[in-house]
Amino acid sequence: MDVRADQAIAKRARGLDRAFEILDYLRLRREAANPNEIASQIGAPRSSVYELVGLLLRQGILEHVDGEGRVFLGRKLFFLGNAYEEHYDFTRECDRVLEGLATETRETAQFCMLDGNKYVVVRMREGARPFRISSDIGQPVPIPWTASGRLLVGDMTDAEIVELIPREDFRLPDGSWLDPTAFIAEARTAAHAGVFTFDSIVDSFTHCFAVAIAGMGRRCIATLCLVAPRDDGVRNRDRYIDALKAAAVRLGSIGVPKP
Amino acid sequence: MDVRADQAIAKRARGLDRAFEILDYLRLRREAANPNEIASQIGAPRSSVYELVGLLLRQGILEHVDGEGRVFLGRKLFFLGNAYEEHYDFTRECDRVLEGLATETRETAQFCMLDGNKYVVVRMREGARPFRISSDIGQPVPIPWTASGRLLVGDMTDAEIVELIPREDFRLPDGSWLDPTAFIAEARTAAHAGVFTFDSIVDSFTHCFAVAIAGMGRRCIATLCLVAPRDDGVRNRDRYIDALKAAAVRLGSIGVPKP
DNA sequence: TGTGTATGTCTGTAATAGCAGACATCACAA
DNA sequence: TTGTGATGTCTGCTATTACAGACATACACA
Structure with a gap:
C-alpha cells in the first residue's frame, strides 16, 4: 500500500x-x-x-x-542551537540593527537566510504602522518567491541554483510560472548590485527591499529586508535602500566566529 | 538480562x-x-x-x-533550537525579567536549567557593579555545586537524584566531599521553600540566591538566581528573595506551549 | 454485539552500518 | 633522504539495525 x-x-x-x-x-x-x-x-x-x-x-x-x-x-x-548562535554571534547585533531599521523607516524589517533549499525569516521587527506587515518566523518559503532569494543564491553557479531549488518552487502563488532562466538572470543582477527590490509576488500590496550580508568568504549568507506598502516603497526607495545598506555594514562581521 | x-x-x-x-x-x-x-x-x-x-x-x-x-x-x-524556544516561549519574557532583576538589585541575574545531569546558565544579565560577576553561558557545572541545583532536583525521588548525578560531582571544587544524603536533605528543604541560598561553594566571595520556576506539572523546570558579593547578599537577603519571587511569578506560565 | 481506527509492543530477518585496518598524502623535523 | 604524525579515503566483514508484520489494547460508532 x-x-x-x-x-x-x-x-x-x-x-x-x-x-x-x-x-x-x-x-x-x-x-x-x-x-x-x-x-x-x-x-x-x-x-x-x-x-x-x-x-x-x-x-x-x-x-x-x-x-x-x-x-x-x-x-x-x-x-545546541544556542551554541551555534553564540559561535556566529549575530543575534544580539542583528536584533539591534532590525530595531534601528524599523524605527528609522517605520517599516517591517527582517533578517533572512536559507534553510536548505528554502528561504526563511530568521528574525523580524515589525514596523510602526497602524496595520503592521509581518511574516511567520522560521516558515520555509520557496526561494523564487522572495526578493532575498535572488541574493541568497547569487553566488552559486547556474547548475547549483537549478539543482538546489525544487522545480515546483518556480510556480508562483498566483499560478504563473517563473522561468528559471529569468530567475537566474535576476539573481546575477542582484548579486552584482548587492540589492534587489520588487513588488512582492506573494501578495498584491507590498514592495520588498533586500540587501546582501556577506560572511567571511565573500558569500551572501543572509539578507536584511524591508517590507513596505507599495506606494511607500516607491516613494522612499532610495532612503530605504540606503538605510538597509548602512545596516548591512553594521552586520558585516557576521559569520565570523568570535575571537 | x-x-x-x-x-x-x-x-x-x-x-x-x-x-x-x-x-x-x-x-x-x-x-x-x-x-x-x-x-x-x-x-x-x-x-x-x-x-x-x-x-x-x-x-x-x-x-x-x-x-x-x-x-x-x-x-x-x-x-531547531529556535523552534524549541518559540514553542516554550520563555526567552523574550525571561530576558525582560532578568533585566528587571539586574536593574533593581544591581546584582547579576541568571536563568538556569538542567542539561541532562548538569546545571547550566541559560541566560544572564550582569549587574551594575564596577567589578561585575558573571558566568559562562551553557557551560555544564556539577549540580551539587550550585544553589539552583538543590531546587532543580527537588521534585525527584532520592533514588532518581542519586542515579542522575554522577558520583564524582559530589566532590566540590575545594576538594571536600559533599555527602549525597546531606545534599538531598538540602534539596528537600529547598523544594519545600521554593528558594535556596548559600555562600557559593565554587568561590569564596559570592552569595547565591535561587528561586524555583515551576512548569505545567508542578515540577521545578528552571530557576532564577542572583549572584551577589557576600556582604551585599547578607545585607539585602530579604529584599533579594522578594525580588526573585516576584520575578518567578512573572515567568510562571513558562513551559506552557503557546496557544 | 461487532467493526474499524488509533495506539503501543514485540518478534524474526535481510540489509547494512559501524568498525578495523590498509592505504595514500602531506608537512615538517632530524 | 628518512621518519613521524596528522589527515583523509577506501575496503571487507559481521554485529546490528531498520523494517515488516503479528499481536494487544482501547475507544469509538453502528
Missing part, C-alpha cells in the same frame, strides 16, 4: 536521516505529536519511528510533552 | 548516539574541529566519525567552517 510505484525499490532508510526527518517534521508542525502520527505523516515505518523516538528521548533531543505519548523538540536542541 | 559489564566488552555504538556525541563535543569545545580530532577526543573509530560527519554535513546539522576539513554546529540546529 505504501509502495512507491514509479520509483525504484523502497530503500531502507538510515536511522540518522529518519531521525532528522522526525525533528524537521515537528519543527514545521510546531506542535507535539505521538510516534504513530509522526510515522504516518512522514511516511516511515511505525516500528522504526517508535524506536528512533525512544532513542531521541533518551538523548534529550525530544521530550515528552504531555502525560501520554506526544513528543516535541527537546531542550538539548535548544542548547 | 542486560549484562552491564561496562568496560569489558567493546560494544559497537549506535550511529545516532555517536552523532549526538559529536554534536555535544563541538558544543562544549565551542570551536570547530576536523573529524580526525573529534574521533580521537571522543574516543570513537575514525572511520565511523568520518562517515557520520559526512551525513551530518549533508543534513546541515554540521557545517564546514573553513576551507578545509574543520566542521562546527550547523544552521539546522539553530533553526
Whole structure:
C-alpha cells in the first residue's frame, strides 16, 4: 500500500536521516505529536519511528510533552542551537540593527537566510504602522518567491541554483510560472548590485527591499529586508535602500566566529 | 538480562548516539574541529566519525567552517533550537525579567536549567557593579555545586537524584566531599521553600540566591538566581528573595506551549 | 454485539552500518 | 633522504539495525 510505484525499490532508510526527518517534521508542525502520527505523516515505518523516538528521548533531543505519548523538540536542541548562535554571534547585533531599521523607516524589517533549499525569516521587527506587515518566523518559503532569494543564491553557479531549488518552487502563488532562466538572470543582477527590490509576488500590496550580508568568504549568507506598502516603497526607495545598506555594514562581521 | 559489564566488552555504538556525541563535543569545545580530532577526543573509530560527519554535513546539522576539513554546529540546529524556544516561549519574557532583576538589585541575574545531569546558565544579565560577576553561558557545572541545583532536583525521588548525578560531582571544587544524603536533605528543604541560598561553594566571595520556576506539572523546570558579593547578599537577603519571587511569578506560565 | 481506527509492543530477518585496518598524502623535523 | 604524525579515503566483514508484520489494547460508532 505504501509502495512507491514509479520509483525504484523502497530503500531502507538510515536511522540518522529518519531521525532528522522526525525533528524537521515537528519543527514545521510546531506542535507535539505521538510516534504513530509522526510515522504516518512522514511516511516511515511505525516500528522504526517508535524506536528512533525512544532513542531521541533518551538523548534529550525530544521530550515528552504531555502525560501520554506526544513528543516535541527537546531542550538539548535548544542548547545546541544556542551554541551555534553564540559561535556566529549575530543575534544580539542583528536584533539591534532590525530595531534601528524599523524605527528609522517605520517599516517591517527582517533578517533572512536559507534553510536548505528554502528561504526563511530568521528574525523580524515589525514596523510602526497602524496595520503592521509581518511574516511567520522560521516558515520555509520557496526561494523564487522572495526578493532575498535572488541574493541568497547569487553566488552559486547556474547548475547549483537549478539543482538546489525544487522545480515546483518556480510556480508562483498566483499560478504563473517563473522561468528559471529569468530567475537566474535576476539573481546575477542582484548579486552584482548587492540589492534587489520588487513588488512582492506573494501578495498584491507590498514592495520588498533586500540587501546582501556577506560572511567571511565573500558569500551572501543572509539578507536584511524591508517590507513596505507599495506606494511607500516607491516613494522612499532610495532612503530605504540606503538605510538597509548602512545596516548591512553594521552586520558585516557576521559569520565570523568570535575571537 | 542486560549484562552491564561496562568496560569489558567493546560494544559497537549506535550511529545516532555517536552523532549526538559529536554534536555535544563541538558544543562544549565551542570551536570547530576536523573529524580526525573529534574521533580521537571522543574516543570513537575514525572511520565511523568520518562517515557520520559526512551525513551530518549533508543534513546541515554540521557545517564546514573553513576551507578545509574543520566542521562546527550547523544552521539546522539553530533553526531547531529556535523552534524549541518559540514553542516554550520563555526567552523574550525571561530576558525582560532578568533585566528587571539586574536593574533593581544591581546584582547579576541568571536563568538556569538542567542539561541532562548538569546545571547550566541559560541566560544572564550582569549587574551594575564596577567589578561585575558573571558566568559562562551553557557551560555544564556539577549540580551539587550550585544553589539552583538543590531546587532543580527537588521534585525527584532520592533514588532518581542519586542515579542522575554522577558520583564524582559530589566532590566540590575545594576538594571536600559533599555527602549525597546531606545534599538531598538540602534539596528537600529547598523544594519545600521554593528558594535556596548559600555562600557559593565554587568561590569564596559570592552569595547565591535561587528561586524555583515551576512548569505545567508542578515540577521545578528552571530557576532564577542572583549572584551577589557576600556582604551585599547578607545585607539585602530579604529584599533579594522578594525580588526573585516576584520575578518567578512573572515567568510562571513558562513551559506552557503557546496557544 | 461487532467493526474499524488509533495506539503501543514485540518478534524474526535481510540489509547494512559501524568498525578495523590498509592505504595514500602531506608537512615538517632530524 | 628518512621518519613521524596528522589527515583523509577506501575496503571487507559481521554485529546490528531498520523494517515488516503479528499481536494487544482501547475507544469509538453502528
